[in-house]
Amino acid sequence: MTKTALITGITGQDGYYLSRSLLEKGYRVVGLLLPQRQTNLAKLGSLADRVEIYAVDLTDCGALEDAVAQLQPQEIYNLAAPSFVPDSWNDPLGTLDLVTGTATRLLAAVRKAGLATRFYQASSSEMFGDVDRSPQDEQTPFRPMNPYAAAKLHAHWTMVHHRQHYGLFACSGILYNHESPRRPPQFVTRKVCLAAAAIKLGLSDTIEMGNLDAKRDWGYAGDYVEAMWRMLQVDVPEEYVIGTGELHSVRELVATAFECVGLDWNRYVAVQPKLFRQDEHFQLVANPAKAKNNLKWEPEVSFEALIEKMVLKDLERLKNGKISPATFSK
Incomplete structure (x- = not known):
């Protein structure tokens, strides 16, 4: 059976590399995209003709519920977020709604549909913020220092609560800077x-x-999307720090x-x-030992x-x- 993967933020850097990787693995890839942002599909280049696009307003609970119920994805990758962290100071409320609101609405849609969908939440090393120890791992306290990081942390805990309270397969990757x-x-x-x-x-x-x-x-985005996928292939959903350690x-x-x-x-x-x-x-700086041990993942580039x-x-x-x-x- 062909697996269906839903991706928010599909026209971003990670959305591109994740889509390419999933297509190579034989997935049906569907991007959830605001109707007014259809022009952004050009960013996907040749992939634009190989993925499906479902036009939906990510702030519309009912529309997201319909999308999840209709498409019945085996996997959801929630990558939706502002692309540039400093911009979050200009619109902290909008950042919170895009990051945390989207995660909350998608998780609720999965629960309402009664699906066994596996959910990936894109968390960020920015959540660690003003750290007092290096390197950081999954046990390092979070001390966010900007609206983007705070929104990511809220979404992160929302995901954890849905896993603990409702039994959803939900996990997150705490990704460090990844470039391409x-x-x-x-x-x-x-x-x-x-x-x-x-x-x-x-x-x-x-x-x-x-x-x-x-x-x-700094690591390579193409390597990091592989870690995202591996997180949804294991038996137990957990959080993983993803970085080079350098x-x-x-x-x-x-x-x-x-x-x-x-x-x-x-x-x-x-x-x-x-x-x-x-x-x-x-x-x-990351300590990715858990990902190396549990996911058999490590950066290649x-x-x-x-x-x-x-x-x-x-x-x-x-x-x-x-x-x-x-x-x-x-």
């Missing part, structure tokens, strides 16, 4: 890779950066990206204190290979005129 050539340019990894490619081609001559000593646990500084990121195009980054990077973030004092993959893709895009270099340094 599909990252939007406002993310520092893509900003740097794009700039390195543009400077190499003579389309730009500098890039403004913030704190080069800030460190992150910290790399923004300085390493810049040096690696520019090395990919044979340039000395020191000649092109201008550090701007105005770009420093207030929350750089904490270090989020190294930090260096990830950055090279991103830089080469942006070189290709720029050469083909698919993107413009106008705002790279901003």
